[in-house]
Structure formats: structure tokens, C-alpha cells
Amino acid sequence: MTFCRSGREANRDQFNLAIFSQQEKDTNSGLNSFRNRDQTVVIGNYYRQDFLFPGYTAQASVHYNHDEPTFKFDNNNFLVRPDPTGVFQPHQVDVAYLGFAGEGHIDRYNIAHAFYWALGRDTMNPLAGREVDINAQMAAIELSYDRDWIRFRGSYFYSSGDRNIKDDRATGFDAIFDNPNFAGGQFSYWQRQAIRLFGVNLVQRESLIPNLRSSKTQGQANFVNPGLNLLNLGMDFEVTPKVRLITNANYLWFDTTEVLEQFVFQSDIHREIGVDLNLGTEYRPLLNDNVIVVAGVSSLLPGRGFKDLYEQADPLGLFKAKDTHLGPLMAAFVEVSLTF
Secondary structure, X not given: OEEEEEEEOOOOEEEEEEEEXXXXXXXXXXOEEEEEEEEEEEEEEEEEOOOOOOOEEEEEEEEEEEEOOOOEEOOOOOEEEOOOOOOOOOOOEEEEEEEEEEEEEEOOEXXXXXXXXXXXXXXXXXXXXXXXXXXXXXXXXXXXXXXXXEEEEEEEEEEOOOOOOOOOEEOOOOOOOOOOOOOOHHHOHHHHOOEEEOOEEEEOOOOOOOOOEOOOOOOOOOOOOOOEEEEEEEEEEEOOOOEEEEEEEEEEXXXXXXXXXXXXXXXXXXXXXXXXXXXXXXXXXXXXXXXXXXXXXXXXXXXXXXXXXXXXXXOOOOOOOOOOOOOOEEEEEEEEEEOO
């Protein structure tokens, strides 16, 4: 890794440049190994503090992902590169992300937003079965307002989908390696769980994007995917200086389902994914970050499109014999972080 950083005007302006030679990660732990991944990521960004408004920081960035053609089985003997779908042929992904983002407050209103435009080429996309030009977008915004010990939040997330799997354009957005703290973040069922679909993941663990990718850590970015729309309403409660309560309700739907219909050989898949309800708490017994206890419970109430995918084929093995009804999906967790 190469990294440089500089600033000007008393650090109101800052820029960073980093080059990463990615290492292969362990399948089950997610920790880096000593084997080269044959993937290079270059990141450059420029920050401006107090941009237009005091307390608001804007950032422009460029990310470049060069992922070479490789063939890889993970530690559990599952194929992860190339994706085990469509054309089983190693392929190279070259994509640049042009981004603009910002975070801070304008008077008493808090704002966080991001927009990324992905442009590049995939030499043999597994689902499209051909070389494709990448042209995809992602946008997100969160607005919030603090009143005493309660924060009221509303947000929207969009990642573009691919509406024609048969052409030479890939318009479904995918990230390099994402883990957004957005619309519930780690407390959200949709984001926290990896939901499998015929050898790949409909959505990866700790991701929002339904990218039909074998693995977030070991697979390659796939820009032929259905995309996502997400609406969020939430409230955060500072119950005590030690305890925070986080609540969220998300409504999710695919941007397009044409790719899904081709992938599962099923027509008329609806766009509605469903409603994600989640509740989480953060407890800091020492009033610092040395000990943090995080717990959460979440449920995905499947919509018509999600049921179209899973009630008929049942790739998750969720149903008993003669039972074709998909009810609410539930998850709960407790984590303890110790820092010394």
C-alpha cells in the first residue's frame, strides 16, 4: 500500500492518495492472507471543510479498480472467481468511480449524501455472456433533525439496475468493497444477512446492493444486476449518556427485475422486496470506546417480488414439504468490542 496526505489553509483543504495491492482474504474469518489477490485499487480524494456552510464538509473522489482474470475456489471448495453463473470464464474488470459526497450540518439540520458514477469495462461478464461497457450510478441522501435527546431521520438510497441483459452495456451499479452505515446499517436484516440465490448472493453481508456476486471479499464486481431503491424512516434515542437506541423502518424494491427473470428462468417477477424493520442498541459502560456492547433484532417482511424469487424455487431451503408460504424472516445478534 502507498499512501500520501496533505492539506492547506489550516487543513480546511485536504487530499489523499492511496494505492492498494489487495491480498486474498480467508473465506470464513475475512482476515487477510499472504497470497496476492491480483487486484489493484487506487483511491484519490479531496476534502473541503466549511464548504458553502460552516460545519459542512464536501469531498470529491476517484476510485479505480483493476481486477485481473483469475480462477479461485474458496476454503469451502465453492467457486468464487469467476462467479458460478452463466459463462464460467475468468475475466478482467476495469472500472473508475467518480464520486461527490458530503456530510455535516446546515444550521440545525444534518445532511449526509453521496453520488458515484461507475465507468469501465468487463471483458466477459458471466451473466451477460459477453464483453460489456460499464455505465452505472449510485446515489444516497440522509436528512436528520435533532430535538433534545431524539434524532429524527429520513433517507433514500438508489443503485441503478441493468434493464437489458442481452446488450453490451452493464448499467447495474456495484461497489469495490462496501460496508455502509446507512438506513440501519448493521441492524438491518437486508444489509446484515447474506441472502443466497442459486450459487451467488442476492445481496452480500454488510452491503445494500443486490449484485448477484459470489462473494464480497473473494468475488469480482458484477455490474449486471437488478439495482435497488430504498426509503428509510428512523429515530435515534440518547436514552442515557451510556445507552443509545436506534430504530428503523425501510421499504425496498428492485430498480428492475429483467436480470433476475433471466437468471432464475422465471417471468413476471415483481419489483417489491419488502419492509425491513430493525431495532438496535449501543451500550458504552465506561463512557468511551474501550468497551462497546451492540445488540440488535431485525425482520424482513417479504414483498411480492421477494416471494416470487423464493417461494417457487426455494433455493434457501426455507420450507417444509408442501409448505410454499414465505413468512417474516428474523435475525438477532449481540456483539462486544474491546479496545485497549
